[in-house]
Amino acid sequence: MWRAARRRLHRASGCRDLISDGGASHRNSRRYPPRLLRSLREEDALAALAALGLAPGAAHFLRLEDAAVPFSGAAFDSAMCSILDVARAVSAGTLLATWRHDPHCDHQxxxxxxxxxxxxxPRLLHLAYPVWGHTLPAQTSVPGGAPRxxxxxxxxxxxxxxxxIRAHRSQTTRLIDDDPDGFMLDDAMLARFDRPFGIFLEPAS
Structure with a gap:
C-alpha cells in the first residue's frame, strides 16, 4: 500500500477541499466579523496554493461553519458528496484528511x-495526517492503539x-490586532510543521 501511496502523493493533482470557513478564530474582532474573516481566510488559502505552484481553481471552499462542522446529517452528506465529486473530477487516487484523533472537532x-x-x-486510498495531534503528550492513549x-x-x-504557511497571515501574524484572544499559531506549533518530512497515517488510526 505504501509504495502506491508514495507514488500517488508525489504526483498529486493538488486539489484541495477546504472544509470550514475559519470564521470563529477571532470572535471579538470588530474589523473582521465572520463574513470578512471568511474572505480573509480564503485569500490566505489561495495565496498558500499559489506558493505551492497551484492555480486558484485547485481550491474548493465548502464554507461549513467553523467549530461546527457536522458529523452526520444532511450537511455532512452534502459535504461528503462534494468531496467525492471533486475527487472524481480530477481522477484522484488518494484522499488525505485530518486524523480522527486530532484534538479539534472540525478535524475529527x-x-x-x-x-x-x-x-x-473504495477505489480511493484514504490517508490521514495529524495537525493538533502533534501536540498530544507521548503517553496519550487513543482507541485502537498506537497509530501506524x-x-x-x-x-x-x-x-x-x-x-x-507564511501566506496564512490571519493565523501566523497579528494582522488582526483588535482581538487579543484571537487565534494565532505559536512558534512551537510552527516548528512542528518545519520538518523535512510529512506524516501520513493509515485510516484505521
Whole structure:
C-alpha cells in the first residue's frame, strides 16, 4: 500500500477541499466579523496554493461553519458528496484528511467525511495526517492503539511549504490586532510543521 501511496502523493493533482470557513478564530474582532474573516481566510488559502505552484481553481471552499462542522446529517452528506465529486473530477487516487484523533472537532468531522467518501468509492486510498495531534503528550492513549503510518520525504518541497504557511497571515501574524484572544499559531506549533518530512497515517488510526 505504501509504495502506491508514495507514488500517488508525489504526483498529486493538488486539489484541495477546504472544509470550514475559519470564521470563529477571532470572535471579538470588530474589523473582521465572520463574513470578512471568511474572505480573509480564503485569500490566505489561495495565496498558500499559489506558493505551492497551484492555480486558484485547485481550491474548493465548502464554507461549513467553523467549530461546527457536522458529523452526520444532511450537511455532512452534502459535504461528503462534494468531496467525492471533486475527487472524481480530477481522477484522484488518494484522499488525505485530518486524523480522527486530532484534538479539534472540525478535524475529527473532516476525517469522518473522508472515511464515508472512501466507503462510497473504495477505489480511493484514504490517508490521514495529524495537525493538533502533534501536540498530544507521548503517553496519550487513543482507541485502537498506537497509530501506524509512514514519513514522506518532503525536503525538496520544504521551502515552498514554508512560503505557503507564511501566506496564512490571519493565523501566523497579528494582522488582526483588535482581538487579543484571537487565534494565532505559536512558534512551537510552527516548528512542528518545519520538518523535512510529512506524516501520513493509515485510516484505521
Amino acid at each position: 468531522a473532516t476525517h469522518a467525511m473522508a472515511a464515508a467518501a472512501v466507503r462510497r468509492d 503510518g509512514r514519513r514522506l520525504d518532503i525536503a525538496a518541497q520544504l521551502p515552498a511549504k514554508r512560503r505557503a
